[in-house]
Amino acid sequence: MRTPAALVPALALILLVAAPAAAAAGVRSVTLAGPRPFGLFIGDAILLEADIVADPGFRVMTASLPRPGPVTYWLDLRSVAVEDGGVRDGAGHHRVRLEYQTFYAPLEPRALDIPSLTLTLNDGARSAEAVIPAWTFLTSPLRELRSGAGGDGGGPYLRPDVPPRPVDGTVGMLAAAGSGTALPLLLALNAWHRGWWPFRARARRPFMRALRVARLDLQMTGDAGAYRAALLAFHRAFDAAAGRRVLGDDVPVLLDAVPAFRPLRADIERFFEASRLAFFGADTAAAIDRLPPAALLALGRRLTAAEREAG
Amino acid sequence: MTTGPLRFPGRSAVLRLLLAAAAALLVLSLVMVLRDVRDNRLIGGLAAGRDLAVGDTAVPEVRFARAHFLMQRDRLDEARAEVERISAADAAAVRAAALYDLANAGLRAALEHLEAGRIDPATALIRIAKDDYRRALALDPGFWDAKHNLDVAMRLVRDFPEVGSGEDEQRPDTAKPLWTDLPGLPRGLP
Numbered sequence: 163m164r165t166p167a168a169l170v171p172a173l174a175l176i177l178l179v180a181a182p183a184a185a186a187a188g189v190r191s192v193t194l195a196g197p198r199p200f201g202l203f204i205g206d207a208i209l210l211e212a213d214i215v216a217d218p219g220f221r222v223m224t225a226s227l228p229r230p231g232p233v234t235y236w237l238d239l240r241s242v243a244v245e246d247g248g249v250r251d252g253a254g255h256h257r258v259r260l261e262y263q264t265f266y267a268p269l270e271p272r273a274l275d276i277p278s279l280t281l282t283l284n285d286g287a288r289s290a291e292a293v294i295p296a297w298t299f300l301t302s303p304l305r306e307l308r309s310g311a312g313g314d315g316g317g318p319y320l321r322p323d324v325p326p327r328p329v330d331g332t333v334g335m336l337a338a339a340g341s342g343t344a345l346p347l348l349l350a351l352n353a354w355h356r357g358w359w360p361f362r363a364r365a366r367r368p369f370m371r372a373l374r375v376a377r378l379d380l381q382m383t384g385d386a387g388a389y390r391a392a393l394l395a396f397h398r399a400f401d402a403a404a405g406r407r408v409l410g411d412d413v414p415v416l417l418d419a420v421p422a423f424r425p426l427r428a429d430i431e432r433f434f435e436a437s438r439l440a441f442f443g444a445d446t447a448a449a450i451d452r453l454p455p456a457a458l459l460a461l462g463r464r465l466t467a468a469e470r471e472a473g
Numbered sequence: 474m475t476t477g478p479l480r481f482p483g484r485s486a487v488l489r490l491l492l493a494a495a496a497a498l499l500v501l502s503l504v505m506v507l508r509d510v511r512d513n514r515l516i517g518g519l520a521a522g523r524d525l526a527v528g529d530t531a532v533p534e535v536r537f538a539r540a541h542f543l544m545q546r547d548r549l550d551e552a553r554a555e556v557e558r559i560s561a562a563d564a565a566a567v568r569a570a571a572l573y574d575l576a577n578a579g580l581r582a583a584l585e586h587l588e589a590g591r592i593d594p595a596t597a598l599i600r601i602a603k604d605d606y607r608r609a610l611a612l613d614p615g616f617w618d619a620k621h622n623l624d625v626a627m628r629l630v631r632d633f634p635e636v637g638s639g640e641d642e643q644r645p646d647t648a649k650p651l652w653t654d655l656p657g658l659p660r661g662l663p
Contacts, residue, residue, distance in 0.1 A: 204624055205607075207614035235632050238611065263614060265607055267627035304624045317584040318625050321618035323577050324570040326520060326538035328513040334505030341499035348492045355488055 188283055188290030190215040190253060200271075200300040207240060207263045210276065212294045214256040218249045219285035222256050222292075226282035236266040237276065256283075258294065264301060271302045369469045372399035373462035380455050386446040389455060393437050396462065403469070410434035422472035429461050527555075533564035537571045544578035552578065561612060569612040573619045576605035580626055587629075599630045 193213040202208065214222070222244045230239050240261040247255030262276055278296040282289055352358075357365025364370070376392035400408040404419045413431055417424050432453055440449035453461075516538040518525045527539045536559050543552035556575050559568040579602035586595035606623035610616055 203620055204627070205610035205614055205616070205620040238607075240611070263611065265610070265623070265632075267624050267631070269628075304621055317588070318629075320577060320580060320625060321621045323541070323574045324618070326516055326541045327534060328516050329509050329532060329534045331506065331509035331513070334502050334509050337498060337502030338506050341495050341502055345492075345495040345499055348488070348495050352488050352492055355485065 188217045188220050188285065188288060189292045190217070192292050192294055194295055194297060196297050196299070199298060200302075202264060202299050202301045203304055204265055204267050204301070205263065207261055208276070208297075208299070210260045210262065210294075210297055212258040212260070212292075213247075214258065214281070214283070214292045215253045216256065216283050216290065216292070217285070218252065218254045220254055220283040220290060221246070221285070222258065223282040223284050223289070226280070227258075228260075228279060233262070233277065236264060236274075238263045238265065260294075266301050268301050268303050269307055271300050273298055273300050367466070367469050368399035368402035369396070369462060369465040372396050373459070373466050376462055377459060380459065384455065386450075389446060389450060389458075390440055392455070392458060393433075393440055393449075396433065396458075396465075397437065399465070410438055420469075420472060422468040423465065426461070426464055426468060429464070433458070433461060533559045533567040537567050537574075540571050541574055544574055547578075547582065549575070549578055549582065565612045569609040569616055569619070572605045572609040572612070573616065573622070576602040576609065576619075576626070577622060579605065580622065583629070596630055599626050602626050603630070603632075 191214075193215075194210060195213070196210045197208060224244075227242050227244065228239055230241055233239050240263050241259070242261075243259045245257040245259065247257055249255070258281065260279075264274065266272070266274055276297040276299070279294040281292045281294065283292055284290075354361045354364065372395040375395040379388040379391045379395070382388065397408070400416060403423075404412070404416045406412075406415075408416050410431075413427070413434065416430070417427060423430060436449040436453035436458075439452060440446045443449075512532055512535050515525055515527065515535055519538040519542040522542075524542070525539075527535050531539070536555050540552045540555035540559075543549070543555065552575055556568070556571040559571055561568050579598045583595040583598035583602065586592075586598065603623060603626045606619050606626060609619045610623065613619075
């Protein structure tokens with residue numbers, strides 16, 4: 163039903179204006195391009211583009227541009243814009259875009275002129291005039307000359323009203339659907355992260371956390387400090403599992419507290435030996451020898467599995 | 474959180490931020506949905522012929538519905554006040570449609586005057602309608618129905634250039650036409 167807002171200038175019509183008069187000072191040529199110069203109707207927007215080639219340094223004076231508004235009783239100037247095309251081939255290029263709108267209601271096809279314009283260019287010292295030529299187009303009527311009465315004879319035919327439309331609610335619906343989906347997911351993620359219901363059991367699994375910390379430490383650096391940090395993480399997990407501080411001699415107490423660890427007794431004792439070497443003997447190398455990082459992680463995995471079994 | 478030294482530090486904080494953002498978005502969008510539902514109920518009520526008032530903060534679509542309701546009841550001045558409050562910057566298409574409907578209402582009223590032989594009020598109404606069509610077309614040059622009806626209005630009261638237009642800062646439409654072709658209505662063709 164609707165056409166594009168402005169008829170795009172067709173390069174088919176280019177009026178090249180030999181501008182010997184204007185060339186006297188500064189302005190070399192003015193070229194005007196417009197849309198097809200026929201088949202225009204009342205209300206159509208007409209975009210004219212004038213390319214001004216001038217000596218370098220010249221600029222179009224803003225004060226010489228026409229102001230948007232009515233030009234004649236049937237022609238409005240909708241907008242004016244100047245684009246500086248820079249200097250090419252030793253000449254400054256300027257493009258002036260003039261968007262007009264015709265409101266002429268012709269009774270038969272009729273030629274109309276968009277009047278010519280004179281713009282002033284200035285380079286600081288001298289000024290020059292660029293004449294944008296008039297542009298002639300043919301405007302056509304929309305209706306028959308004697309298209310008076312509508313079918314029922316109730317006055318001339320009018321196109322119907324545009325009915326009021328409802329508000330477009332898709333944006334709100336989409337945003338509600340998106341955030342309504344994201345919120346429960348994030349809530350679940352947060353519950354998992356913090357060990358809330360239904361992930362409460364997760365919070366009671368200190369070895370899982372210790373294993374993750376140890377794995378990160380050992381993978382990131384893998385030096386003696388990282389090894390000791392990993393040992394510490396497991397110590398904290400043992401403390402948490404037993405509900406008290408667990409030292410090397412307390413392994414039986416630990417196994418009483420967590421019977422699920424009983425099958426791992428030998429490995430757990432090896433862990434405490436390595437720990438003693440590392441922290442009290444200050445001999446991390448010997449500790450690593452006694453319980454290499456890979457074995458430590460393997461123990462961690464089995465402890466995690468046992469802890470999960472225990473609930 | 475007691476995380477290891479090499480752990481990404483802000484996991485809890487990031488999660489909290491995302492939660493807050495999702496909750497805020499949900500609240501905002503629900504408010505939006507509720508507002509849309511309320512607006513559409515208002516628009517539906519006006520379309521069904523109920524004389525519902527619209528508030529100062531009404532959205533353009535609601536204003537248009539109210540204006541249309543008023544136009545259909547020949548309350549053109551109130552309708553115009555409503556149309557003028559639709560911002561061209563926010564809702565150019567709605568404003569163009571509202572101006573077009575307003576012009577149609579004026580033109581229909583003018584035609585009734587013509588039928589009763591009252592030329593002067595008809596001429597005044599047609600001139601206003603032409604201006605409204607032009608304003609609708611200025612917002613949307615591809616509005617074909619507005620072009621058509623402007624053409625109809627133009628044939629009823631033609632535009633003509635002002636005589637001896639000197640300092641014409643005046644809008645052309647407000648100029649007095651030299652001649653009108655009002656009697657050109659082909660009623661009862663031979």
